[in-house]
Amino acid sequence: MIPAKFDYARPQSADEAVRLLADAGPEAKVLAGGQSLLPILRLRLSFPELLIDVGAIEQLRGVREEDGTLVVGALTTHHDLVRAPLVRLHAGLLAQAAATVADPAVRHRGTLGGSLAHADPAGDLPAVCLTLDAQLVALGPAGYRTIPAAEFFVDYLTTALRPDELLTEIRIPTLDGWGxxxxxxxxxxxxxxxxxxxxxxxxxxxxxxxxxxxxxxxxxxxxxxxxxxxxxxxxxxxxxxxxxxxxxxxxxxxxxxxxxxxxxxxxxxxxxxxxxxxxxxxxxxxxx
Structure with a gap:
């Protein structure tokens, strides 16, 4: 099927994306890898007036370590989770689960942040981040706030993210020595x-x-x-x-x-x- 008509924006920074979200209100949707959102749009189960493509925001990509915490950008793909040495070293469960997501084509496009924000209870990575006691960082007009994974998933396809907030990174305490x-x-x-x-x-x-x-x-x-x-x-x-x-x-x-x-x-x-x-x-x- 063909999606309903919508406007399209491609911000170059997280701050610009948040401004677009704040201006558009709940009628906007964020496009990350698109592996969850695009099927919903094609089936006309969602009718956003504005699609905000965050794929050009490089600050949302990558993996780093900070004081015993693994920090994963929301746009980091499943494929990169599988291959990233820091993920495999400090959060091997995340790398292992990411390798089971769908197929290689989906893993190359799908993102960790997109999977978590979509909040499908059948998804692999929400359950993994819950197990790892992850902290999810969101940026809104008032600045950054951190949401524990235990509070982030509210209901079916529903999260604690506000309409004007963008998920920017996932912070995972390292579990060195754990199986x-x-x-x-x-x-x-x-x-x-x-x-x-x-x-x-x-x-x-x-x-x-x-x-x-x-x-x-x-x-x-x-x-x-x-x-x-x-x-x-x-x-x-x-x-x-x-x-x-x-x-x-x-x-x-x-x-x-x-x-x-x-x-x-x-x-x-x-x-x-x-x-x-x-x-x-x-x-x-x-x-x-």
């Missing part, structure tokens, strides 16, 4: 995850003892990504064995409200969440 694994079930390589599980695990005894701490994020288990807090609590102090992890994983779907659709029922997704959580935690813990 990680991203596990998902999907029908085809290009399809959204039926269920995805992001796990990060820290073990005692220089990585050889019991599980000291675990973080688990779930994708497509409700209207927004969620943490499996009961399983995280149950894993603290547990041995990284199939039996112990399996017991904790039985609580992974507690509090979730998964959808029923053509890919599976809510009950099926709850089963997948338990099974995939067990696999992801064991892999993150380095269990044999």
């Amino acid at each position: 990680f694994h991203y596990e998902k079930f999907h029908r085809t390589a290009q399809a959204w995850a039926v269920v995805g599980v992001a796990a990060a695990v820290r073990r005692d005894g220089a990585g050889r003892g019991a599980i000291a701490e675990a973080r688990i994020g779930l994708a497509n288990m409700g209207a927004r990504p969620m943490r499996a807090h009961l399983t995280e609590t149950a894993l603290a102090g547990a041995e990284p064995t199939a039996a112990a992890v399996g017991r904790a994983a039985t609580m992974a779907a507690e509090g979730a409200h998964p959808p029923t659709d053509l890919s599976g029922s809510a009950e099926y997704r709850e089963h997948l969440a338990r099974v995939l959580t067990g696999r992801a935690v064991l892999a993150a813990a380095g269990a044999d």
